[in-house]
Amino acid sequence: MLEKIDLKKKLTKAEYDLRMEELVPKLGRLQRECQKYKIPVMIAFEGYGASGKGVQIGELIQGLDPRGFQVYAVKNETEEERMHPFLWRFWTKMPPKGRIAIYDSSWYRKVLIDRFDGKTSEKEVENSFRSIRSFEEQLTADGMVMIKIFLAIDKKEQKKRLEKLLDSKETAWRVSEGDLKRNRHFQEYRAMNEEMLLRTDTAHAPWHIVEATDRRFATVKIYSIVVKTLEQKIREVARKKAEDAEGSGSVAMTEEQPAEDLILKESVLSKADLSLSYTKEEYKEKLSKLQKKLEKLHGELYRYRIPVVLGFEGWDAGGKGGAIKRLTQRMDPRGYVVHPTASPNDIERAHHYLWRFWTDMPKAGHVTIFDRTWYGRVMVERIEGFCTRQEWQRAYREINDMEKDLTEAGAVVLKFWMQIDKEEQARRFQARQENPEKQWKITDEDWRNREKWDQYEEAVNEMLIRTSSPYAPWIVVEGNCKYYARIKVLETVVEAVEKKLEEKKQEKKRQEEKKGRK
Known part of the structure; x- marks a missing residue:
């Protein structure tokens, strides 16, 4: 999957400015609509080290009202988090209806970085994939908008960016030994990402792969993905709200079963x-x-x-x-x-x-x-x-x-x-x-x-x-x-x-x- 992605896509500054002039205010309006309809949103950023997750999150929030979102940087588990099931820390960071949560790395860390580092056993990997699929299905079935973005760059581009960060005292701290190791073993780590994308790409929570070599192209694509997804959800909710209003005169009935059906029911009590x-x-x-x-x-x-x-x-x-x-x-x-x-x-x-x-x-x-x-x-x-x-x-x-x-x-x-x-x-x-x-x-x-x-x-x-x-x-x-x-x-x-x-x-x-x- 990832090796087929065209990472050379670019946008000129003029094209970028023209598109963002439309996308930025539109995202702000959609945020207000989500608040109006009480739609919760989770946006998860994944991708290779130095692919620009922090930069792109910074670009995305420029179009949002800061009172309506929160950004979570997901790093190593704290001692408190290690003493709970791994999804506990994401349940506790879940946005209420009408708000947006943005994750710089996410629940996928368990099957990516932790797996690569040997912190996650193969049995735990299988269990984690099952838990993640269930987690996303439960939330989206309840009305959550789940947007998953994967930033893709190649080994050569990653190495160049890591070296540039290391060259400056102000940015060297952002590069870990783990980042360098994953670059040295890029093929192995890419295979883990490929598996993750294939096993967790679903209709209710699909993956969006973003070609991230060119920053402007990546920013416009991410904005377009978020805008399109929110527009679709808002239309669905507004339509359902209108349908419910039309049928508001009907009385909700609790279910009743005929007496003869009750006899056929299995009884534990x-x-x-x-x-x-x-x-x-x-x-x-x-x-x-x-x-x-x-x-x-x-x-x-x-x-x-x-x-x-x-x-x-x-x-x-x-x-x-x-x-x-x-x-x-x-x-x-x-x-x-x-x-x-x-x-x-x-x-x-x-x-x-x-x-x-x-x-x-x-x-x-x-x-x-x-x-x-x-x-x-x-x-x-x-x-x-x-x-x-x-x-x-x-x-x-x-x-x-x-x-x-x-x-x-x-x-x-x-x-x-x-x-x-x-x-x-x-x-x-x-x-x-x-x-x-x-x-x-x-x-x-x-x-x-x-x-x-x-x-x-x-x-x-x-x-x-x-x-x-x-x-x-x-x-x-x-x-x-x-x-x-x-x-x-x-x-x-x-x-x-x-x-x-x-x-x-x-x-x-x-x-x-x-x-x-x-």
């Missing part, structure tokens, strides 16, 4: 044996042992830098809070955090629905517990009509991909569904209403949700089937007896953590043996 229970004495004995064990394991998690993600879902009054309290009772509070998930606020609604969960994921060695999770997308948002059918249907794959990213980064991921029956829920609601200390726990909305029990049950069954995986399993917790439920949660967490620690210890042992043989 119906298999739960809600008669399971412990006596108070059994509960106290088991609770003490498990909490002591978990207290010790929590320290081990920190030593081996293993992150843990625990998600709790379930019926209202299903026992989530009680289970979480017993789970954390003996844990070091410096090493865990509990996130109660409420309806998204304005800032959260301005981002992809997974953004707020990505930003709260634990770093290596820490535990994060979510009291309600990203699965709201396929339950409450689905049932209450807060998202479209297309949005919640694609969410199953998006969620599976996110959890895959977490586990490939070394995390333990467990998801608990706290299961009770409708009669037990009614008893707990009534008890809360009669207890002044617990009345805050019960709302009119809780009672209203009971009227949609069958719809929620169907959605939960589909969720459990479609998103339970070997790497991030769902655990249905029989919760009519609170004692039984709390113990099952603790036992499950202890077992999963012990298993992960054993894997880590064996891995460390193998590495030490391998090192010893050398």
Whole structure:
């Protein structure tokens, strides 16, 4: 691909001035239109060292209002970033709706410079390509404009530019030993770039290769790419907005299935044996042992830098809070955090629905517990009509991909569904209403949700089937007896953590043996 590019393309100053006179103000107008229609934009610059990424970003932002964009220079990972999945630092640098983020190098560093330098294993390369494709697909499906620009120059031109930079004290610092090494092994590094372009060039996030030998030509082409892409997106959004306005008189309906169809649905929840229970004495004995064990394991998690993600879902009054309290009772509070998930606020609604969960994921060695999770997308948002059918249907794959990213980064991921029956829920609601200390726990909305029990049950069954995986399993917790439920949660967490620690210890042992043989 890259060897076929004509790198001799040029523009005269007169041609450049004429084109930019039209393109610069047009880009400014389009930025304002993106703000009006709340369209988020990500522009990623990749290319060879000294190909002019910094220069071209500087040219591009001349046409933009500085209040509406942010530029990120992506270099080596910080210590904080290394302790998260590699895409975490890009989820946390994501523009809200209506703003533009520009990246000087991007999420592709993992499969380019880091790969060339041997920091990324071949297994990690495969996983990273999968993660990147999923990342871009999720964002663009949610309305993000993804513009990826690759600046191409040849080995001779790169060497000339690097030498020119080295000749001046003011610019020599910009040339690293890595830049010089990649120039010496230009063919090898170009092959990695070729592979990256081929494997990540998609309809929703295509690559734009820019011939960058001539600065003026590259600037005009980049402006033209950005302008054309934004114009197309704005037309799509404006057309959809007009269509929605025409149909605004219709009432959004939540989905309902005929009774005979419900019988044919696979049911996970119906298999739960809600008669399971412990006596108070059994509960106290088991609770003490498990909490002591978990207290010790929590320290081990920190030593081996293993992150843990625990998600709790379930019926209202299903026992989530009680289970979480017993789970954390003996844990070091410096090493865990509990996130109660409420309806998204304005800032959260301005981002992809997974953004707020990505930003709260634990770093290596820490535990994060979510009291309600990203699965709201396929339950409450689905049932209450807060998202479209297309949005919640694609969410199953998006969620599976996110959890895959977490586990490939070394995390333990467990998801608990706290299961009770409708009669037990009614008893707990009534008890809360009669207890002044617990009345805050019960709302009119809780009672209203009971009227949609069958719809929620169907959605939960589909969720459990479609998103339970070997790497991030769902655990249905029989919760009519609170004692039984709390113990099952603790036992499950202890077992999963012990298993992960054993894997880590064996891995460390193998590495030490391998090192010893050398």
